[in-house]
Amino acid sequence: MRIKNVTVLGGGVLGSQIAWQTAFKGFNVIIYDISEESLEKSKKFHKGFSEYFKNYKNATEKDIDKTFSNIQYTTNLEEAIKNADLISESVPEVFEIKKEIYEKLSKLAPEKTIFTTNSSTMLPSQLAKYTGRPEKFLALHFANPVWEANIGEVMGHEETSPEIFEIVVNFAKDIGMIPIPIKKEQSGYVLNSLLVPLLHAAETLYFDGVADYKDIDKTWMISTGSKFGPFGIIDLIGMNTLYNIIKMRGEKLNDKKILSRAEKIKKNFIDKNKLGVSTGEGFYKYPNPEYQKTDFLK
Ligand code: NAD
Numbered sequence: 001m002r003i004k005n006v007t008v009l010g011g012g013v014l015g016s017q018i019a020w021q022t023a024f025k026g027f028n029v030i031i032y033d034i035s036e037e038s039l040e041k042s043k044k045f046h047k048g049f050s051e052y053f054k055n056y057k058n059a060t061e062k063d064i065d066k067t068f069s070n071i072q073y074t075t076n077l078e079e080a081i082k083n084a085d086l087i088s089e090s091v092p093e094v095f096e097i098k099k100e101i102y103e104k105l106s107k108l109a110p111e112k113t114i115f116t117t118n119s120s121t122m123l124p125s126q127l128a129k130y131t132g133r134p135e136k137f138l139a140l141h142f143a144n145p146v147w148e149a150n151i152g153e154v155m156g157h158e159e160t161s162p163e164i165f166e167i168v169v170n171f172a173k174d175i176g177m178i179p180i181p182i183k184k185e186q187s188g189y190v191l192n193s194l195l196v197p198l199l200h201a202a203e204t205l206y207f208d209g210v211a212d213y214k215d216i217d218k219t220w221m222i223s224t225g226s227k228f229g230p231f232g233i234i235d236l237i238g239m240n241t242l243y244n245i246i247k248m249r250g251e252k253l254n255d256k257k258i259l260s261r262a263e264k265i266k267k268n269f270i271d272k273n274k275l276g277v278s279t280g281e282g283f284y285k286y287p288n289p290e291y292q293k294t295d296f297l298k
Contacts, residue, residue, distance in 0.1 A: 001167055002085075006022050006086050008029060009089045011038060012090065012238075014118055018146055020049045024067045027175070042073060087115050087116065089119075092240070098127055115136060115137045117139050121187065125158065135160060138160045144236050145236065150176055152177030154172060202234075218296065218297060238277075250262055
């Protein structure tokens with residue numbers, strides 16, 4: 001089976017990137033989101049990505065025009081999925097929202113459609129029973145930004161068909177990702193199994209007042225040669241996702257200290273529209289964040 005028509009559910013931070021990259025690689029893409037306002041945000045992201053691709057990815061005007069002409073935007077779910085070969089789901093990292101969307105898809109999507117989730121913290125087996133097609137459901141997990149951190153982690157659950165797994169591995173290659181097949185279900189895949197403990201440690205050092213966020217980033221960048229420290233990474237991921245992850249951890253462990261961190265993220269960042277790179281400010285200001293300046297590491 002060849003994938004041609006791709007529907008992206010949720011055109012936020014990651015969904016808008018997945019849609020752009022997929023359209024850039026020549027696929028027909030439809031973005032579904034819940035409101036016109038959200039779709040306007042996706043369109044704004046796409047304007048920004050088009051500039052970035054022209055400046056840093058050698059994309060020509062023609063490539064950019066073609067990419068835009070490959071993308072449609074809609075708030076009508078039925079329309080969005082009626083011809084989909086593959087769905088890439090990037091709705092918020094909230095179990096009830098994901099469950100509800102898969103219940104709807106199970107009734108509306110054509111039989112051929114493969115469902116992939118981009119969930120960073122949930123396992124496919126937690127959602128499979130709501131999809132109505134567990135054999136055609138698996139995770140294709142992207143990293144941020146999709147075109148620089150271009151891995152596509154492919155992870156099924158016990159009932160995922162091996163043929164479908166292979167189709168998704170090939171699709172990941174076709175849209176310019178390096179596929180990382182995950183051999184058994186692992187919460188956090190490979191990347192987040194490494195990254196989440198790092199970010200958790202960084203937040204703890206910062207919120208406990210052990211060190212300033214810039215010094216924490218400097219420590220990591222100097223000692224590992226990385227281009228980003230944990231707080232630079234948090235700005236890329238976006239505060240909404242960070243908030244949801246911290247809140248889930250706090251609720252799971254019934255830990256008031258962790259829950260109060262989530263509230264601080266909400267009050268100091270989300271409520272002030274400091275969502276990270278996407279809104280121009282998080283811990284750092286964008287473009288040209290301080291950690292990219294030459295004297296930051298001095
Ligand atoms: P986001 O909040 O930026 O975007 C979510 C989008 O979904 C918004 O546009 C919102 O309007 C829309 N939405 C809300 N309810 C919806 C519904 N019922 N149907 C369709 N759309 C709906 O979130 P994000 O950071 O893009 O994260 C989305 C998913 O991607 C999560 O599962 C997250 O774990 C995963 N992910 C995020 C990152 C990252 O760096 N941000 C990286 C990898 C994976």
